Amino acid sequence: MAGDQTVKATRRDLLSMIGMAAGSAAMYRAMTTLGLAAGSDYAGPIRLDGDPKGASVLVLGAGLAGMTAALELRNAGYEVKVLEFNERPGGRNWTLRGGDTYTELGGARQSCGFAPGLYLNPGPWRIPYHHRALLDYCRRLGVALEPFVQLNHNAYLHSASAFDGRPQRIRAIKADLQGHVSELLAKATQQGKLDEAVSAEDKEMLLHALRSWGALDDDYAYKASLLTSAYRGHAKDPGGGPGAAPTPSEPLGLSEVLRSRLWRYLQNFSAIEFQTTMFQPVGGMDMIGKAFGRALGEVIRYGAKVTRIQQDGGGVTVTYADAADTSSVAQEKADWCVCTIPLSILSQIPIDVGAPMKAAIDAVPYLSALKVGLQFRRRFWEEDEAIYGGISYTDLPIGQIAYPNAGMNGGGPGVLLGAYTFEGANGYEFASMAPAERVARVLDIGAAIHPQYRAEFDNGIAVAWHRVPFTLGCAGNWSEEARAAHYDDLCRIDGRIVLAGEHASYLPAWQEGAILSSLDAIGRLHERVVGG
Amino acid sequence: MAGDQTVKATRRDLLSMIGMAAGSAAMYRAMTTLGLAAGSDYAGPIRLDGDPKGASVLVLGAGLAGMTAALELRNAGYEVKVLEFNERPGGRNWTLRGGDTYTELGGARQSCGFAPGLYLNPGPWRIPYHHRALLDYCRRLGVALEPFVQLNHNAYLHSASAFDGRPQRIRAIKADLQGHVSELLAKATQQGKLDEAVSAEDKEMLLHALRSWGALDDDYAYKASLLTSAYRGHAKDPGGGPGAAPTPSEPLGLSEVLRSRLWRYLQNFSAIEFQTTMFQPVGGMDMIGKAFGRALGEVIRYGAKVTRIQQDGGGVTVTYADAADTSSVAQEKADWCVCTIPLSILSQIPIDVGAPMKAAIDAVPYLSALKVGLQFRRRFWEEDEAIYGGISYTDLPIGQIAYPNAGMNGGGPGVLLGAYTFEGANGYEFASMAPAERVARVLDIGAAIHPQYRAEFDNGIAVAWHRVPFTLGCAGNWSEEARAAHYDDLCRIDGRIVLAGEHASYLPAWQEGAILSSLDAIGRLHERVVGG
Structure with missing residues (x-):
C-alpha cells in the first residue's frame, strides 16, 4: 500500500476481481436453490391480461x-x-387528528383536540413485514413507512394481582423466565433425567445452548450477576469516571414469575403477525x-x-x-x-x-374493540421512564397502553393509545358509555400504571367499534x-x-x-x- | 346518549370526573413508590454552580x-x-456519504460513491434507549432520531457448517429452540423429574407457562401445526378467497438446531445494549x-x-x-x-x-474492527427476501450483514453494511489488504448468503479501524x-x-x-x- 492511491471500488472493477461474472438469472436460480425466496401468498402485481371489451x-x-x-x-x-x-x-383505514370530528351511532359527536402532527389510528395501526401486497401498494403509491415498535423491552407487563400491582419491565420477565427455564432444564440434563429424550452428543450441546441462551453461570445457575443483569437490567447502571461500575440486579424468583402469569404476554412479541420489522405509514395509517x-x-x-x-x-x-x-x-x-x-x-x-x-x-359476527387516544402535555413515558414506543400489556380492562412510535425523544406533547381492548373480554361495557366517560374510565384505570396520567392529561377521544356507523364492529x-x-x-x-x-x-x-x-x-x- | 351531543374530553373536565386532583409532585412520588423511575447513571443536565472567575x-x-x-x-x-x-x-461519530473521501494510514484514499441520501456510519451506528445522556443531548441539540432495527425475525442466522450452508430465518431458529426446550422441560415436569426443584403448585403453573411460551400442543409437544407456524412461519402463507388457507411448516429437529450452533446468536438481540427500542439519527450518526x-x-x-x-x-x-x-x-x-x-x-x-x-x-490496547459499506443498485434484500432492516449473523469472516433502517420499502438503490467484524477474531487480516480488495473479499464472502450480491453490486467503501489516523482502533x-x-x-x-x-x-x-x-x-x- 505504497503512496497515495485513489481507490473507488465499483461494480465493474470488482466483478472480475471476485472471479465471478454470472448474470442476474443465474443469481436468482442460486437464491431459489438456497430457499431464500420470501414466503408470501402475494405473487407480485396482478396481471389481468385480455380485453374486458368495455365491461x-x-x-x-x-x-x-x-x-x-x-x-x-x-x-x-x-x-x-x-x-x-x-x-x-x-374505510377502516382511518386516522383522527386535531380538528377532526367523529359522530358515532347514537349521535354522540366528538371533536379531536390533538396538537398538530399527533394522531390516533382507530383501526389498523401496524403492518407486518410479510404483508407483501400492502407493502407493494405502499411502494407503488409512494406512501412512506417507518418502523412500528411492537416489543419494547423497557415497557411494562402488569397484573393487578401480581407484584402488589407494580408494573414489571418486559426485559425482566423475559430474561427471568428464560433463565429459570434454562436452569431447570440444564440441571435435569446434568442429573441424567433427560437421557431417554436426548442423545449423549446432543446433551453436551444442549448444555452449551442453555448456558448461552439462559445467561447461566458455569454451574448452570441463573442468579444475580453482571451476566444476568446484561439482559434484565442493572441495579446501578454503568457510568463514566471513577466509582461508576455497574452493580447487578436481583432476578425475580421462578415462583414469582410463574404466579404473576405475566409470561402469558411474552408470545405477543413473537407471533409472526407481530414480529420485527413492523411498519406504520409516516403521519398516520390513512x-x-x-x-x-x-x-x-x-x-x-x-x-x-x-x-x-x-x-x-x-x-x-x-x-x-x-x-x-x-x-x-x-x-x-x-x-x-x-x-x-x-x-x-x-x-x-x-x-x-x-x-x-x-x-x-x-x-359472521363482528368483533368489537375499543381504542382510546389520550393526549398528554408531555411525553412522560419517554422523559421519566425511558419508554420509547412499544406496548405495555395489563390485565386491567384497558388491555394495553401503546406509546407513539413517531416523534420519539423530540419533546412536546404526545398521544398514546390508552386502551385497546375487545368488548366483553373483561366485563367492561365501554360501548355503552358516553365517549367522555370512556376516556375518563381509561384515564382512571391507566393511572395504576402511569400515575403521571392525572397531572399531564390534556384531551382524549374514544372509538368503540360497535358504534362505528360504517362497520358496526372492527372485523x-x-x-x-x-x-x-x-x-x-x-x-x-x-x-x-x-x-x-x-x-x-x-x-x-x-x-x-x-x-x-x-x-x-x-x-x-x-x-x-x-x-x- | 340522546341526540347530537358534542363532547370533547379535556383535562380540566376529566380530572374532576375521575375524582382525583392530585398535583404533579404527588404523582412523581407515586411513580417513585411504584419503582418506575428509569434506571440510568445519567441524572439529567449537569449543574456547574459557582463562578469559575474567568478560568x-x-x-x-x-x-x-x-x-x-x-x-x-x-x-x-x-x-x-x-x-x-x-x-x-x-471524531468516531462519523458518517461517509457520496462525494466524501477518506485517506487511511498508509495513504490509501477512497472516494465514496454512494447515491444521495445513502450512507455508512463507520463508527457508532445505534443508540440504546437507556443511553439517557446521549438522548438528552440529541433532544437539546434538535437531532431527530428514528428506530434502529437490531432484531429482524426475517433476517438470517448462517453457519457455513450447518444446514449445508443455507441461511436460516431467525424466526425459525428462535421459535424452534424455545419450543424444543419447552417440550423437554414440560415432559420432564410431567414425569415427576422436577419434583425436587419445583413445588406442586408451581409445577402446574410451569406447565401452563411452557405451553404458552413454547407454542406446545395439549400434549406438550412442539410439532408442525398452525400454532407453531404462527411463530416460525408457514409453509404456505394465508391469502384471500377460496383455497387460500395457510399450511403448517415443519420445525427443525432439536438435534439440528443444537448442532447448527446458530442459537449462539440469539442473545445478541436480548442484551440490554441491543434491546428495543434502539435509535439512529435521521440521515446518519454524524x-x-x-x-x-x-x-x-x-x-x-x-x-x-x-x-x-x-x-x-x-x-x-x-x-x-x-x-x-x-x-x-x-x-x-x-x-x-x-x-x-x-x-x-x-x-x-x-x-x-x-x-x-x-x-x-x-x-489499554485498542480494538480493531472492519466496516464495509456496499451499495447495490436495488434493495434486493427487501424486494426478494422481505428483509427490512436488522442484522443477519454468520460465522463467515464478515461477521454480519446489516440492512439499512431508513428508506425501507421505498425502492431504489441501498447501502448495506457488508461486514462488521473484529480484526483477528476470524483469522482474516482485512486491515492488511488494500481497500478495494477488502470490498471484493466481503462481496465474495457475502454472496454465500445473498447471491444477488454479484449482479446488483454498484460500489463500496471499507474502513479498517486500525488504519483510521485519528484513533488507530475503534475503542x-x-x-x-x-x-x-x-x-x-x-x-x-x-x-x-x-x-x-x-x-x-x-x-x-x-x-x-x-x-x-x-x-x-x-x-x-x-x-x-x-x-x-
Whole structure:
C-alpha cells in the first residue's frame, strides 16, 4: 500500500476481481436453490391480461379492498365506479387528528383536540413485514413507512394481582423466565433425567445452548450477576469516571414469575403477525387510504349509502341514498359488481344473491374493540421512564397502553393509545358509555400504571367499534365452524356479484387480507369476463 | 346518549370526573413508590454552580466527550477552546456519504460513491434507549432520531457448517429452540423429574407457562401445526378467497438446531445494549457531531494535531501542528486541560503527567474492527427476501450483514453494511489488504448468503479501524486486570489535566460512555476550580 492511491471500488472493477461474472438469472436460480425466496401468498402485481371489451364494474366501498379492485380493474380497461358511504377514502383505514370530528351511532359527536402532527389510528395501526401486497401498494403509491415498535423491552407487563400491582419491565420477565427455564432444564440434563429424550452428543450441546441462551453461570445457575443483569437490567447502571461500575440486579424468583402469569404476554412479541420489522405509514395509517383515493380521483362517489343491490342476467343495479340526506335516492348500473361492504352492514341490505351466499353473509359476527387516544402535555413515558414506543400489556380492562412510535425523544406533547381492548373480554361495557366517560374510565384505570396520567392529561377521544356507523364492529370474527360451512360460498361469484374484503380472506382483520381477497376476487371476475 | 351531543374530553373536565386532583409532585412520588423511575447513571443536565472567575480550559479532541465538555464549561462561564485533528467535528461519530473521501494510514484514499441520501456510519451506528445522556443531548441539540432495527425475525442466522450452508430465518431458529426446550422441560415436569426443584403448585403453573411460551400442543409437544407456524412461519402463507388457507411448516429437529450452533446468536438481540427500542439519527450518526459542532462554532480549531502537552503550577501549554502541514507549529495555553484524545494516540504524545496516569494511558490496547459499506443498485434484500432492516449473523469472516433502517420499502438503490467484524477474531487480516480488495473479499464472502450480491453490486467503501489516523482502533479494550490496576489512575485529575472519553468509562466503545466520562471529569474539575 505504497503512496497515495485513489481507490473507488465499483461494480465493474470488482466483478472480475471476485472471479465471478454470472448474470442476474443465474443469481436468482442460486437464491431459489438456497430457499431464500420470501414466503408470501402475494405473487407480485396482478396481471389481468385480455380485453374486458368495455365491461363496467361497480365497486361498493372505498376501503382498501374496494380501492384495490377499482385501481386494478381500471388499469385493465374496465369502466369503474366506486360508491362509498363516508366522505373520505379508506374505510377502516382511518386516522383522527386535531380538528377532526367523529359522530358515532347514537349521535354522540366528538371533536379531536390533538396538537398538530399527533394522531390516533382507530383501526389498523401496524403492518407486518410479510404483508407483501400492502407493502407493494405502499411502494407503488409512494406512501412512506417507518418502523412500528411492537416489543419494547423497557415497557411494562402488569397484573393487578401480581407484584402488589407494580408494573414489571418486559426485559425482566423475559430474561427471568428464560433463565429459570434454562436452569431447570440444564440441571435435569446434568442429573441424567433427560437421557431417554436426548442423545449423549446432543446433551453436551444442549448444555452449551442453555448456558448461552439462559445467561447461566458455569454451574448452570441463573442468579444475580453482571451476566444476568446484561439482559434484565442493572441495579446501578454503568457510568463514566471513577466509582461508576455497574452493580447487578436481583432476578425475580421462578415462583414469582410463574404466579404473576405475566409470561402469558411474552408470545405477543413473537407471533409472526407481530414480529420485527413492523411498519406504520409516516403521519398516520390513512396516508394509504388517501394515496389510493388520490389515484382514483373522480372514480369514487363519496357520501353514498347503499340501500339495495339487484342483479339479473343483464347486469347489476345498486340503489343508494345520499348519506347526509337519505331521502335523496339514486341508482347506478354496471355489468358487474365487486361488493366490499362489511358483512355487518351488508347483512342488513337487500341483495339479490343465492341462498348459500346470503347464508354466508349472515353467518359472521363482528368483533368489537375499543381504542382510546389520550393526549398528554408531555411525553412522560419517554422523559421519566425511558419508554420509547412499544406496548405495555395489563390485565386491567384497558388491555394495553401503546406509546407513539413517531416523534420519539423530540419533546412536546404526545398521544398514546390508552386502551385497546375487545368488548366483553373483561366485563367492561365501554360501548355503552358516553365517549367522555370512556376516556375518563381509561384515564382512571391507566393511572395504576402511569400515575403521571392525572397531572399531564390534556384531551382524549374514544372509538368503540360497535358504534362505528360504517362497520358496526372492527372485523369479521369467523368461527372455525362458520368458516367450514360458509367461507367458500361467501367467496364464490354469484351471478354478477363477487364479494371482497378482510372477511373473505384467511387474514381476518388485516389490511393485507382485504387486498389479497380483492385481488383474488377480481382475478376470478376477470377470467369470467374475458372467458365468457 | 340522546341526540347530537358534542363532547370533547379535556383535562380540566376529566380530572374532576375521575375524582382525583392530585398535583404533579404527588404523582412523581407515586411513580417513585411504584419503582418506575428509569434506571440510568445519567441524572439529567449537569449543574456547574459557582463562578469559575474567568478560568480557561483547553479541550483536546472534538469528539462527543470533548464537545460535551466544551459546551458545558462554556455555559458555566469558562473561557473554552477546542483543538481537533480532523477537519470536522465528531471524531468516531462519523458518517461517509457520496462525494466524501477518506485517506487511511498508509495513504490509501477512497472516494465514496454512494447515491444521495445513502450512507455508512463507520463508527457508532445505534443508540440504546437507556443511553439517557446521549438522548438528552440529541433532544437539546434538535437531532431527530428514528428506530434502529437490531432484531429482524426475517433476517438470517448462517453457519457455513450447518444446514449445508443455507441461511436460516431467525424466526425459525428462535421459535424452534424455545419450543424444543419447552417440550423437554414440560415432559420432564410431567414425569415427576422436577419434583425436587419445583413445588406442586408451581409445577402446574410451569406447565401452563411452557405451553404458552413454547407454542406446545395439549400434549406438550412442539410439532408442525398452525400454532407453531404462527411463530416460525408457514409453509404456505394465508391469502384471500377460496383455497387460500395457510399450511403448517415443519420445525427443525432439536438435534439440528443444537448442532447448527446458530442459537449462539440469539442473545445478541436480548442484551440490554441491543434491546428495543434502539435509535439512529435521521440521515446518519454524524448529525449528532455536526449539531455539537454548530453549537460550538469558532470555539473549535480544526486541523490541529497535538504534539506535546505540558503543565506546571501555572497552567497548561499544548503544542500542535497543522494537520495538513506538520511543519507549521503553534501553541495554546490555558489554566486547565480536558484531554479526550484516544489512548492509542495519546500514548504516543509527550505529556507531563505523573507515572500512574502515564502507566494507565499506556495500559489499554485498542480494538480493531472492519466496516464495509456496499451499495447495490436495488434493495434486493427487501424486494426478494422481505428483509427490512436488522442484522443477519454468520460465522463467515464478515461477521454480519446489516440492512439499512431508513428508506425501507421505498425502492431504489441501498447501502448495506457488508461486514462488521473484529480484526483477528476470524483469522482474516482485512486491515492488511488494500481497500478495494477488502470490498471484493466481503462481496465474495457475502454472496454465500445473498447471491444477488454479484449482479446488483454498484460500489463500496471499507474502513479498517486500525488504519483510521485519528484513533488507530475503534475503542479502548480494557481487560479486567488493566481496569483494576489503572482505571482510577486514568480518571484522576493530574495537576491541571483530566482525561475523558469512552476509555474513561464503564461503557467502553459507546458514545454514552464518552459523554458520561466527560460530565464526570468536568464536574470534578469544576469543583476544584471553584473550591480552590
